Every structure is written in structure tokens, then in C-alpha cells.
Amino acid sequence: MPDIAVGNQVFDVVFHPNEDIVLAGLLTGEIKAFSYNDDGEHEAKWDLRPTKRSCRGLAFSYDGDRVYSVSKDRTLHVIDSAQGSILETKLAAHDSPINRVAMAMPHMLATGDDEGVIKLWDTRNMSEVRAYKQHFDFISDFLWLEDKKHLVATSGDGTLSVMDVRASKTEPFAHSEDQEDELLSIVPIKGDQKVVVGTQLGVISIFNRKSGWGDCVDRFPGHPQSIDALAALTQDVILTGSSDGLVRAVQILPSKFLGAVADHGEFPVERLALDRRKKWLASASHDELLKLTDVQDALEESDDEGEKDAESRDDDEDQEDDEADTTAAPVPAPAPPQEDSDADSDEPAEKRKKRKKKSKDKDGSRKKANTAVDGAFFDEL
Template sequence: MFENLCTLPLSSELFTQALHPTEPILTVGLSGGHVESFRLPAVAGNSSDDDDADTSVISTGTSTIDTEWRTRRHKGSCRTLAYSGDGEVLYSAGTDGLLKAADSSTGQVVSKILIPFDPSGKLDPPTLIHALTPQTLLLATDSAALHLFDLRAPSTLSTKPSQTHRPHDDYISSLTPLPPTENSTSGFSKQWVTTGGTTLAVTDLRRGVLVKSEDQEEELLSSVFVGGLPSRPGRGKGQKVLVGSSNGVLTLWERGVWDDQDERIIVDGGRGGGESLDALVLMPEGVGDGGKNVVVGVGDGTIRIVRLGPNKVTTELRHDEVEGVVGLGFDVEGRLISGGGSIIKIWQEKMNIEEEAEDDDSDDDEPGAKKRAMDGSDDDSDADSSEEEDRGRKSRKKRRKANRNKNAGNGIIGLKGLE
């Protein structure tokens, strides 16, 4: 179904990745605190003249991946990244306790905020961020806090969270927004599903935590929403949330029936349980075989494609021989982007024989982009920090492989000048 187009080496271990909603741009957050943005090559037949490409990073054989900008954004590891809905703002959060908003095209920081401390008064490292609406940003932390920030203040984030919820007893491992209902007037999501420890919860923007599942007796790590499934009488509208667990099992939850799981799919079996399912993404319409497929990032470095309906693994790809897959996504061109360890891989659908022949007839050699030094786009330090990278790597493995120490407190904001 997919073939590897190219492999992009990174300067340190990948903690997080984010894909631009309207352009073929990938941004990564690394264990050393660096954030780097890449422009991916255009799909064959869709390329256009681009005089703005600067730093050539790697050649795919027909074109290059270019660095848009690179900077050391956080003094600790960069834990999580998220684009705004229109792609103009890139949010990042790190173990230095800072949440930053930057111009996504330049990397220039436009505002920053101190993440609220944990109940003991210490830094509370973030686990994920999500731009729910143009007005609301969600931030989850190691201490199981879920903060909501109001983005309506001009040019800055609010001085403290407008709301804080604690839907779980353990750190929040995933967050999936639920699509708005037919009665919605705004068109934006107002509810979301989170996983944390061994439970799933649903939180409402106005009413707070609505429901929490029973203890699943297995750690829940990742989640994705899937609509348009065949519906059964009296069993919802064909909308489910899929959840990846620490033991290789994918569980299916019917929307509106949140007390317990509905079905189970064994993605990775084995004695004592399989490998962890750390990342999930729904295959877009127009990509693949036309059915409902979910791509799963596995702790053993493989990528499994699960066909819903038959509920079975149909394809297996290899991202890495050692490191697990921690990031998955599809760019605007429909290519699968996988991340884990110190590499990114770009996958495209395999062409059939006729398409390959047509492509060979129209091939033109393209010169590589000219290399130049990579300059940071703001005053963030770009110094290497191997000690911090080592600490970040150990911290990540601890958070991924075992239960976290249960550590949010009142927010203390630092809205200083631009970096």
C-alpha cells in the first residue's frame, strides 16, 4: 500500500511532530529543546516553481526537503507541538515549563506563558497541546491537569488558565476532539476525549468532565476519532473512538457509550501482551483502498494498518529496527509521515505499473536547492546540549514505558517581551 519515499535524519531524539493543516510542512520537537520546520517536496505532478527554498536537507531522488527554520525553542526537551486551525501559529511546550506561540512561517515567538505548577509547587511538564477552536487552547500535563487557555486576548495568551480540569489520576496521554453535533452553530468542537492511566474520559468546554470510564486494567496511550462506520440499530450513529493500549490491543468505544469499550482488535499479540500502540491516525479519504483504515505506530518500530470492518491488520511497514513510532500523520498531499527515534520517514502510496510508466516518460531532473547556514528566527539559544538530550531521552522512556509519578496549581504568568 505504501512505500518509503525518503528518510530524514534528526539531530536528536524526536519527542513530537506536527503537520501544517494547509501546506506540506512538517515541524518536529526534539529532546534537546530544538524545534525545526521542514517544507516537504511536492507530489509528482503537483510541483510548482518555488524560489523560496533555502536549506537543502535531504534529496528524495527527484526533489529536496528544505529547512524553513530551526531554533532551540526550549531549555529542556520540547514535549509537544500543535498548529492553530489556520496554520498561522505554532504552539510548543517544553520541560522548561513554558508554553510558546510562534509565527509558523518564521518561527518568531509572539507570546509565551508559564505553565501552572503542579500541586507541590514544582514545574509540571506538558504532555500535549491542542488548538480546539480559534478561542481555546488545551494543555495537558504530567500531573494529570488539563488547562484551558483563552486565546481571545490580542497577540498574547491569557495570564492564567480560564479553566483547569483533572479527568484522570495519571498523566494525560492523548486528546481527541469530538466533531460538533448537527445542532452546533459554531462548527467547532466543544467536547473531547482524553486517555490517562487506565481510564478514558469525556470533557465539555462549558460543563467540565462529563464521564469517566471504568478502569480498563491496561494503560491507554493514544486515541483517534472515526466516523462513517456502519451503524447498528440502537448502537449509535457509526461513530467510534479508537484507543491504543500498552499491550498491543486497539479498543473501540461507541460515541455516547463511554463507560466501557465496545470491541477489541489485537494489533500486536504475544505472551504477556504485545508492544505498546503509541500513535494512531485515520487514513484520509482518497488514500488507500477506499475503506476505513487506521494507521498504528507500534513500540517495536513497526507501522500497522488496520482495516475497520474486518477489524484486522492488513499491512505492516518498518519505521525503525529499534526505536518505537511516537508520531504519525498525513500531510496535505496524502503522504504518511512517521516519526520515532532520531528519524522521520515519508511514505507514499505505491504506484501501479501504468502510473510508473507515465511518470518515467515525464521525468525531468531537478537541481538540488542551494545550501546555506541555518539561522534561528528569534533569540532562542541554538547551542547543543547533550546532557539535556540524554536526560530527555531517559525521561521519555520512563514516561512511555511505566506509570508516572503523580504530581496543577495556580498559574503564574510571564508575558515578557518577544524573544
């Protein structure tokens, strides 16, 4: 799909939950809506400027009828998503500029500001439910975990916190240790049992919910600069937006770089979003473009190639076995001990695996031009 020129820097991007519509919030305070189709064609739907200060965050309601926007002037707006008109304005919703917004339950909205304050709102009357103050630096991202009704927040203070929105207390359900790095983005993987966090130093931190939220259980380095945005493509493949301008596909556990998906040149990638079918990836940077990339076709083609390679390997092995049978000696010799046979076949494989792992770690730490380790994953992009 051709890039969509929006005329200014994009601060946030969201997809409609039920329709082929994407919204972009801009530095100028504008919110622009575009429709799109499978062929890559797009059309402007509406353009609204509810504030003259930057629109920092957008979130759709569950049914998609409303859009909630937050801005630098501490204002929370409720917008009709079909008409692009303002339904309600909440002035001075926070004491500091609001940085992030996300839907929790169908009638509950979460907002986070530059000073680390998190507020929950009842969207039926836009009244404040409660406020949390466990963080002392900006709230960078939210994650909603439906099974436990938990809201997870990452912060620039180097910690993440978990809030049980059903509890009336303003203390978090859990609060991690200081990770000694700014936490910038968060997505779930492995059926929501593990959580991936992007950091300022370019390290992917992995939390296991069964092990608690105190500290991460694994780290995967390799990004040359900060990981500002994340999106979950499959249960074990995520997309990362980095300050070096690249959007990468990364497999998690086992962890390796799969390839570069999109490139914003010298501009940092600060927002990523996937549509409801996980076909279109929207990435936003400072280049005044909304870049939409078809990741579904590339993923399916990569899977087909992998299946063909596996079938080819199986056919080669069968052919080798047939040839071995036809050339066998008339008088069979005593079979060697099973241990020796296993050692001959398995030891080299183990050594190859070890060498491959070392090479992968080495490649993962390289700079921008060499971080796409497995280029076959997205050959067609």
C-alpha cells in the same frame, strides 16, 4: 521520500493545515520546520530553540499562522509559523511537565501534564479558561469532536474522559471505567461515530459513541507491543505505531492487519501524523529521523488491484456459466430442490470464512515478522 535527519530524538511531529510544511519537536528543545513536495524533495525552513528542555508537543492553529509548543519545563510557547520566531511565552503554565497539546475550537487550546491535569486556554490573550483534574496519571493524547464540541483525553491511569468545553463546570461530561491498561493514543473512525484507542498491552480498544463512554464495545489484539501512536487513514483503516518499530495498516470492523507501512528497526514508534491530503505519513522514533512515507499512492494501487481481482472473478464466473449452457444435456433432468443447491454452494463458503477468521486471529497475535497479514495492501512500499 528520503528520511529527514533532524539530529536528535523526535518527541512530536505536526503538519501545517494549509501548506506543505512539517514540524518536528526534539529532545533538545529545538523545533525544526521543513517544506516538502510531491516528488519527495524537502528543504529546511527554520530552526528554533525556545527552551533547553525537551519539546514534548506541538499544535498548529486552525489557520496555520501560529504554532503552540509545550515542554518539560512547564512552558507554553506561541510561535510565528512563517518566521520561526517566538511571539509569546507562558511560564509555569502547569505545575507539572506538560506532555500533550491540541487545538479545540479556533480560539481554544488544550494542554495536559504528567499528573493528569488538563487546562483550556483562550489563545486570543493566552489566559487560562479552566482546569480539569479527573485524571491522576499523565495525559497521553487528545481528540477533538467538532459535532458536540467535546474534548476527549486518554490517560496513563487507564481511563479516558470527555469534556464539554462549552460548559463552565470543571467536571467531565463523561469518564470511562478503568480499562486496566494504559491508554496511549486515540483517533476517530466511521465518520467520528466510533473511536479507536491504543493501549500499553498492544490491544486496540474500540468505543462506540452511541453506546456511551463507560466502556469499550470491542477489542482487537495482535500487536506484540504497545500502540503508542495512531492515525486515521480512511473511515475504516488506521495506521498504528508500535514499540516494536513497525507502522502497520489495520482495518477496523471487520478488523484485520493489512500490512506494514514503515519500519524504524529496533526503535519504538511514538508519534504519527498525516498531512492535510493524507498522502504523506510522518513517523517519529528514537533514530533521530523524521520518516515520511507516501501512503496515498499505495492505497490507490491496492484499491485498483482489488477492483481488477473482482473483475477477473466475475469474468471467470461468466465463462463458467457459458460453458455450462453449451454442454447442457438435450433432455433436461428435473431440477434438484433449491435447498440442496443452496447448501452445496453456501456451506463451503461459510466454512471457508470461518477458517479464514481463525487464521486471521492467529496471525494477528504473531510477533513482528508475521503481523503483516495482507501484504498486497502496501506492496509498493
